[in-house]
Amino acid sequence: EDKVVQSPLSLVVHEGDTVTLNCSYEVTNFRSLLWYKQEKKAPTFLFMLTSSGIEKKSGRLSSILDKKELFSILNITATQTGDSAVYLCASPRRPNNAGNNRKLIWGLGTSLAVNP
Amino acid sequence: DVKVTQSSRYLVKRTGEKVFLECVQDMDHENMFWYRQDPGLGLRLIYFSYDVKMKEKGDIPEGYSVSREKKERFSLILESASTNQTSMYLCASSLRLVRPEQYFGPGTRLTVT
Numbered sequence: 001e002d003k004v005v006q007s008p009l010s011l012v013v014h015e016g017d018t019v020t021l022n023c024s025y026e027v028t029n030f031r032s033l034l035w036y037k038q039e040k041k042a043p044t045f046l047f048m049l050t051s052s053g054i055e056k057k058s059g060r061l062s063s064i065l066d067k068k069e070l071f072s073i074l075n076i077t078a079t080q081t082g083d084s085a086v087y088l089c090a091s092p093r094r095p096n097n098a099g100n101n102r103k104l105i106w107g108l109g110t111s112l113a114v115n116p
Numbered sequence: 117d118v119k120v121t122q123s124s125r126y127l128v129k130r131t132g133e134k135v136f137l138e139c140v141q142d143m144d145h146e147n148m149f150w151y152r153q154d155p156g157l158g159l160r161l162i163y164f165s166y167d168v169k170m171k172e173k174g175d176i177p178e179g180y181s182v183s184r185e186k187k188e189r190f191s192l193i194l195e196s197a198s199t200n201q202t203s204m205y206l207c208a209s210s211l212r213l214v215r216p217e218q219y220f221g222p223g224t225r226l227t228v229t
């Protein structure tokens with residue numbers, strides 16, 4: 001059965017720390033991996049990774065995919081209290097007969113708390 | 117910017133009531149999704165629609181139905197609400213073929229008493 005597993009489930013750090021969040025996957029016909037940030041409301045899209053070893057970067061956030069070892073990491077440097085959120089990763093499921101592969105398999109998320 | 121809106125942020129209903137949750141997206145996306153999110157269980161797909169009047173069951177469709185009469189609108193219906201349907205309900209949309217990322221509405225926190 002396809003699955004996406006995130007670790008750790010929760011993390012507490014101090015402002016200024018660097019954190020690494022992990023996402024491992026077992027997905028048939030893997031195509032891509034997505035990262036989301038969820039604060040008090042809806043998840044917002046951060047990155048999509050499709051190629052191994054290519055880093056995606058946005059400000060203090062960066063992410064990389066390892067297709068050989070089947071995992072991705074999300075790094076946050078110089079953390080701020082505004083980074084406190086649940087971080088989710090997901091991967092598209094195997095396409096149905098109509099070729100539509102847009103259902104996602106979701107991890108349970110990592111809850112990050114950044115203390116001042 | 118993609119905008120997905122949901123009809124209510126908070127809703128309180130009684131057991132046995134019929135409940136309608138509405139979702140509207142303004143980006144001409146073919147795919148629309150209804151999820152529920154519960155602590156420790158993550159995001160679980162209830163129903164998915166890939167075109168007008170087309171729908172597929174997700175992982176937990178029991179007790180729910182959906183309607184998609186127009187491309188921009190996707191409704192979730194709880195035929196007879198029960199207390200175990202108390203949850204956060206999230207609607208999302210995405211393009212059919214180009215990219216897989218989904219864009220979410222703000223969510224509806226439903227409490228069934």
